[in-house]
Amino acid sequence: MQFTLQHTDSATDARAGVITTDHGQIQTPIFMPVGTLGTVKGVHQQELKEQVRAQIILGNTYHLYLRPGMEVMEAAGGLHKFMNWEEPILTDSGGYQVFSLAHRRKITEEGATFASHIDGSKHLFSPESSLAIQRSIGADIVMAFDECPPYPSTHEYAENSMHLTHRWLERCVTYMRDSPPKYGHSQALFPIVQGGSYDDLRKKSCEFIAAQDQPGNAIGGLSVGEPIPDMYRITQLCCDILPKEKPRYLMGVGTPANILECIARGVDMFDCVLPSRNARHGMLYTRQGIINIRNAKWKNDHSAIDDHADAAPTSRLHSKAYLCHLIRCGELLAGQLATLHNLTFYLSLVREARRRILDGTFATWKDAVVPQLEQKR
Template structure:
């Protein structure tokens, strides 16, 4: 995996580049739909490619380890072949589950012991076996094991946690360097900057990871309860410490406004469950604003979901029809909403890339951000 930085916007830190992988080249900034269990919910790989316009997706190491298990995925030729996704893929490490499944996780120097909520068994995730697991999954980009603390922990805890994450990162890199990729394609391992909302801890984390020499860097531990302004401050603090010639990935973020604000601060890659999760609950992101499709105001609105977006679902189905499907809990309504939202997120990043390359990102963001963030 290599990264080419093509252009930096004249009036911000926004960057346009290209991430080159064995499964193809993607342009950045990019949004990656989340396929937690080997599937982007309610959307097929073919639809992701042909209609949504997704170029790279994400899988969840923890959940795939539990089900269907590594033997099944290895027998299927790796995750790309198993789920029939031909493009680039990233897998996380299970570090976020330290936060999201904290009641089922126990930390030690060795790693994280999880209690399986499915059958009650325990599984130890270490920096080394998480690399082994991701080798078996076969993703183009792999992540080190880290601890993702809650937003309200003390500075002292943040320091201890980050020190542990850095020791794990060094162990993970050693394991990566002594093992070989699978399935005939190359893999890359990213480090993860932690530090909660404490600038000095973030700086120390970033500097130490850069010294270890990863080919890319993630910014973790944000969008976990802190105010948006603190998120933006921590991103600015972190990107200032990261090398310009390496990709920067902000994990688990976020709203359209979050994406644009963090693109302006030099972030290249994003993922979030929001487009599909919110879509399944009746929220549609459109080029004109955010729609709660279950509201009565859309009952007789026979206009397309999003006239400003040139995709099949955006142009073909009406607000009245999608409201009917959602109120009736018809599966097609969940599919349409998920596709619309993912297509919108991919469109937003394409438009951002074009604006960056033409040195008009700041003015474009000032125009588009209020419009796509307003409630209709």
């Protein structure tokens, strides 16, 4: 994997660049749709490529390990072939899912033992086994196994957790060095910065992660309940330390406004379940603010869901009244149309951010558009 930094905004730390993988190029800043189980829920791969214009998607190590399992995955030739997606893929390490199973897991130096949410069976994820699974999945970018501390955490807990994540990272680096990829294309390891909401720990973690000299770096442990100003403060602190010549990935963030604010602080890559999960509940993101399409006010509104030039074709073809009707009736098409709309909106937003960075208008544009994005309509 290679990263070319093309331009940095003069008024902010926003960057435009290109990540080159064996499955294609990714223009940054970029948003990555989440495809937990080998599918972005409700969206066909052809729609992802042609309408959403996704350049990279996520697969989930924990969920794919449990279903369909690595025997099936390897027989298919990896996730790219299994789901017929020839663009880049990133896999998380499973660490966040283990974090979310607090009542079902036990963390030791070896790794995390957890009970499956499906059938209660016991499993161990270690740095080595997490990466072995990611080798079998065949993602272009793989994540180091880490512990994500809850918010709030004491300084002592966050520090101990950070050091554990660092020790696990050293094992991840060794495993990646000593094990070959399985499907003939390269895989890049991204370490993950931890440290809770404590600036001193985040600084130490960034310095340790940077010293590993991996192809890219990630900022984890945010968007777990901390106040938004804390998220922005920690993101800025991390971006000030992490190497400028390597891509920076802020994991699990966030709303359209969050994304623009963190682009301004130097982040290149984002993922979040919000656009797809909230779509299924009738929440639409637009340039004029957030729409709850279930509300009665849209019941007889026959204007397009979104008539912006960059909107999904389905958003220009169908009305708010139609989508309101579908989602109130529980029709499957409602979730599909809403998800296509939201993901297309997210991707068009980061594309415009990239254009603004390159032409020197990002700062003024961002300051004008963020308040609009946060309005409730």
